[in-house]
Amino acid sequence: METLELVIDSVWKVLLIGILLGAGLPALFATGVRGLAIASGHEAADGTIRRPNPLGNVLAAVAFGVVIAAIVLGITIIVSSGFGMKVSFENIYPTLVDK
Numbered sequence: 001m002e003t004l005e006l007v008i009d010s011v012w013k014v015l016l017i018g019i020l021l022g023a024g025l026p027a028l029f030a031t032g033v034r035g036l037a038i039a040s041g042h043e044a045a046d047g048t049i050r051r052p053n054p055l056g057n058v059l060a061a062v063a064f065g066v067v068i069a070a071i072v073l074g075i076t077i078i079v080s081s082g083f084g085m086k087v088s089f090e091n092i093y094p095t096l097v098d099k
Contacts, residue, residue, distance in 0.1 A: 025067055032063030 039056030043049050073094060077087050080096055088097045 025070055028063050029067050032060040035059030035063060
């Protein structure tokens with residue numbers, strides 16, 4: 001019974017990370033693209049003109065920044081294992097430490 005509990009515990013963790021990274025990062029990227037659309041302004045289908053909103057650029061920059069940071073962190077975790085190191089999250093920010 002203990003083995004089944006360990007398997008279920010591992011499965012929900014993998015599922016949660018898969019949902020966050022598999023659907024969360026693309027959704028965040030789409031939010032950034034939407035922010036760029038808001039920032040540029042446009043003409044609606046009914047002929048009304050939407051003015052550009054500079055907050056869209058801020059939204060896009062934050063969204064793209066988080067996506068880029070997640071990609072860089074993922075690559076760092078993969079590459080660091082090849083150099084005999086690991087990424088530690090003991091501090092507020094991730095650091096490389098020996099295995």
